């Protein structure tokens with residue numbers, strides 16, 4: 358079974374964090390965890406899987422030479438200063454890889470040495486966390 362990854366986003370600066378070993382915490386559920394960023398509360402990000410209106414958020418995993426490519430959206434997500442994909446991550450078993458993005462980049466990432474049977478995550482600075490499964 359894959360480790361459950363959970364993410365939090367700051368209500369102030371919009372920075373995100375991944376809780377390592379969150380299931381080992383004594384909190385009864387992840388949403389009982391209390392996380393703050395310089396004194397500002399951070400929200401637990403819910404995994405969103407369906408984006409029927411715009412189709413710009415659900416990560417799409419494709420085979421590529423030597424690994425996989427993860428694209429954000431069947432319609433490419435904007436990558437502007439005000440609205441962009443902050444990062445894309447993939448999880449395979451106990452391994453996690455994260456690719457950070459910035460405005461102006463393509464909304465995609467290459468991950469070497471893995472096949473398409475991964476859980477893919479992406480975080481939009483406005484619309485938060487999306488997964489492929």
Ligand SMILES: [Fe+2]
Nearest residue numbers: 440481483484
């Ligand atoms: Fe978005």
